[in-house]
Amino acid sequence: MNKEKIILFDLDGTLIDSTDAIIKCFLHAFEDNGASFEKTPEDIKSQIGYPLDVMFSYFGVSGDEVGNYVDSYKKQYRDISVEMTTLLDNAKLSVEEASKFARLGIVTTKTTKYTLPILENFGILEHFEVVIGRQEVENPKPHPEPILKALEAMNLSPNKEIYMIGDTKLDIIAAIAANVNNIAVLSGSGSYEELRNYTPNVVKDALEAVKMIEKGHL
Secondary structure, rough: OOEEEEEEEOOOOOOOOHHHHHHHHHHHHHHHHHOOOOHHHHHHHEEEOOOOOHHHOOOOOOOHHHHHHHOOOOHHHHHHHHHOOEEEOHHHHHHHOOOOOOOEEEEEEEEHHHHHHHHHHHHHHHEEEEEEEEHHOOOOOOOOHHHHHHHOOOOOOOOOOOEEOOOOOHHHHHHHHOOOEEEEOOOOOOOHHHOOOOOEEEEOOHHHHHHHHOOOOO
C-alpha cells in the first residue's frame, strides 16, 4: 500500500503519560542539588513539553547549575521511566490504525534513549520510521527544526499530506512554522482554551485525530 499521508506524533500527553515520573525526577533533582522546590507538582505539569534545561531555568535554577540538575533528573529517570510510564487511553489503537494508511514518526523533547525503551515496552516502536528527540536537534519545539528533521529523515518536504498531532501549544506552533497540518489533543497538559488560540483543530485524543486525518476531515 502506498501511504501518502504522514503523521508525526508528540509523545508525552499525546501517546503516553509519564507525569508521575517527570514530577518525581524533577523533585529529586532539586533535592540532589541541595535545594528546595517552592512550587507545586501542578506547576511542574504546566511546563511539561519544554526541554529540561528550559524547565529548570523557569523555576529559578541559575544557568551554571542547570546542567547539574538535568544530570540528576536523567539519572533518576533512567531507573524509573519505563516502570512509571503508562499508555494513554486509545493510544496504542491510534498508532495501529494510523499505521494502516500513513507513515509515522515521533517528534518529542524527551531524550531518544529514554523514548525508545518506552515505545518498545508498549509494543508500538515498530510502527515508527523515525524518532526525533532532544539530542537530535539544536532547537527543540516550538522551533520547527524537530519536525523538519523528521521529514528529512523520511526523505520528505512539507506538504498538505503531513500532520503533527500534539497536546501543547509548542507542538502546534512548531507545526505551523514547519508548514505542516496540525491537530491538538486534550489528553495532555494543554487546555482547550489555550490550544484554540493556536489551532481550530482540537479533539479529544490521538485516536480521534487519526480518524479525522483518515477521513480527510481536517
